[in-house]
Amino acid sequence: MLSRLRASMALRPCVSACRWTHTKEKGKPLMLNPRTNKGMAFTLLERQILGLQGLLPPKIETQDIQAMRFQRNLKKMTDPLEKYIYLMGIQERNEKLFYRVLMEDIEDLMPIVYTPTVGLACTQYGHIFRRPKGLFISILDRGHIRTILDNWPENNVAAVVVTDGERILGLGDLGVFGMGIPVGKLCLYTACAGIRPERCLPVVIDVGTDNETLLKDPFYMGLYQKRDRSQLYDDLIDEFMEAVVDKYGQDTLIQFEDFGNHNAFRLMRKYREKYCTFNDDIQGTAAVALAGLLAAQRAIGKPITEHKVLFCGAGEAALGIANLITMSMVEKGLTQTEARKKIWMFDKYGLLVKGRTQEIDSNQEVFAHEGPGNVQSFLEAVNVIQPTAIVGVSGAGRLFTHDVLKKMGTLNKRPIVFALSNPTNKAECTAEEAYTLTDGRCLFASGSPFDPVTLADGRVFTPGQGNNAYIFPGVALAVILSGVRHISDTVFLEAAKTLADQLTDEELAEGRLYPPLSNIREVSLQMAVKVQNSSFLFPLRFGVHTKKRTERGQTGVMGKDLEVGGRTI
Structure with a gap:
């Protein structure tokens, strides 16, 4: 099983293998969609069929050349926030190219798309904003959250990362500026565990902010009000959880991120036996x-x-x-x-x-x-x-x-x-x-x-x-593959042991307590297999093999389609 999973998650096939994409878009709209855009890599036949002839320079440029340009431009930059803006810009234009470059240089680029730079990006979110990512749900949307979820273009979401922005890293209450956290986390779902980006949904819950600086900032993008700490807050979160499982299914993974201390534990206790959820900060x-x-x-x-x-x-x-x-x-x-x-x-x-x-x-x-x-x-x-x-x-x-x-x-x-x-x-x-x-x-x-x-x-x-x-992508992969409804603390105990076991004696002698980040996809893979095969998640009989595309062409893991328990994810 491990060899088959590894084959499905091999680095280059995840981003460069040929995959059929069904789209009704043509011409400029197709190029503006980061999921269908290939930049100058469209072949002559594709340009003719898709109405792109003349909209691109005549050169047909391989993804290899595009990646080389991307990497050269990054190396010229010294400011981490500048790198973050450039990386996110590529993600907004050409998703496959973004993940290829991120996965090929994960050790150097993870500090840009994730901590520590993502924290700086969150503090500047309204000032560097270009186009919206993820789903924004405010307390004014009570009673309409299911309708808002229907506005999200993907119908086969497997994982949701949600924050209310109250405790972003060690930076405190950043309100909707905290959207950078779920976006960054889900980038790593894909880069570290091969979970397809269209199956990931970043969400920020806006109930206001107690950050006086933001409430006076003309570039703040959330509600200009103090945090609502009344029963309406709980009602909003309840409605959100119910709407997610109603639309995407009971086994949809919901990861809580950067909630305040007073809410984090009680919400985890409240929902852990009812939903497939965990709190990454805890x-x-x-x-x-x-x-x-x-x-x-x-x-x-x-x-x-x-x-x-x-x-x-x-x-x-x-x-x-x-x-x-x-x-x-x-x-x-x-x-x-x-x-x-x-x-x-x-x-x-x-x-x-x-x-x-x-x-x-x-x-x-x-x-x-x-x-x-x-x-x-x-x-x-x-x-x-x-x-x-x-x-x-x-x-x-x-x-x-x-x-x-x-x-x-x-x-x-x-x-x-x-x-x-x-x-x-x-x-x-x-x-x-x-x-x-x-x-x-x-x-x-x-x-x-x-x-x-x-x-x-x-x-x-x-x-x-x-x-x-090192933990959440592998755990998420195991949860998605298993279709489990509830996640116990024992899953994280098993994940910790698996991570420690992957540190070699040579790496330990260097002063490391964790494997190099460059090995993180193998770490996530080993963790997913170990956790999924343990008694802590419902055991599945599954094989990995290529299947014909379904009408919507959805997969759970980047690479070959996976058939899990008789269903393709």
Whole structure:
């Protein structure tokens, strides 16, 4: 099965294999549709039949030449936002060319279409806007969401990524400017897992924004009102979820992205047993962080059950990671109570302990332990808890100070330092600081990419990037292939183990805790097979083979059509 799936997802056939496309468009409208436009690659016969003769220069230019021009132009640019605008412009004009170039240079271009540059693009969304992408649903549309979905041109959507824009990366409330996040995520569904772009739908839910700067910005593109936090918000989300499954089916994957802490957990609990849904900030982040810890335990030779983890931050990312670490420790023989006692959290009010005056919400209670209540600095928390690993998910910048890193190096022979906050300027420390201040002994991972670090003695370390892109495309592929209706946390535990297993000893010796991003399609493929074959998703009997085109010509994975459980996706 793996060899067949791999064949279907091979890099070049995904974008260059001949595929029939049925279209009623001709002439200029056909060229303006990024899904049918091939630029100057239209043959003479195609130009004659499709009414393109004379609308293009006479040269018939291969996609190879187009890709070369694309790559040369990108290399001339130094500003990441300029690169982002150029890349998105190509996606708007020639989708196949966009994905070809993205997949051929995924390691260099992922930081442009995804974190950290996508965060900058979101802050500037109204200023760099060219043409709309995705579906915009506002609270004024209550009662009409199903009709709005009918306006979307594709009828066979398999995956939806939705945000309400309240907590975009570490940048806060960006309202509808957050559309860049679901667009970027779904680019990676295609580039990393081969899920066809026409089966992906990015959505932003506009209920207003509490960002005063945006409310005064003439280029803001959403509702000029404060966020609606009344029952109308819940009614809107309920209607949206029901409309999606009504139109696209009960097994449609709905990925929640960048919702505020107060909504993320409750919506996940509310919908996870009713819909095929997961929250990437909670579950995806948890899986990639756990994978890094599992890789680190190989380097240290200490099982995860013997680690003590201190979080800097106690929001949805921290709690998601903590809960998955607990599951992993329980799987290795600890009780849930024993596992939770090995996890501590520090937030803006200090160490999370029982009886402190500041409020502890219901999601945090299980990680609030008996302890000193006057610990107000993270360095003091490190001194008191003496962790083997520190995990930064606060979004508050440089909280892993030089003193913190030096103390971790004193406490541990191989300290684990995860600075996972995004974008780069929100990271708790840099890779250079972590390696230098621990004499190269730390095991480091970050949320945004850092360059390799060379120490004074000549040793070179390649920092690992704890990128959710290692997780959500592979999980999504498994879910779509299986047709599962509900996604359990165990899926993400299995995904984390699969990711850690794909790190080679040589890569671990380089300082990596994750495989190179250049291998991400193979990572996603292995993950999809492992997760789909596990008992956590409904097992399917399927084969991969070419089938005749259906009337609408839809496929689920770029490349050959897949027949899954008797149906073609």
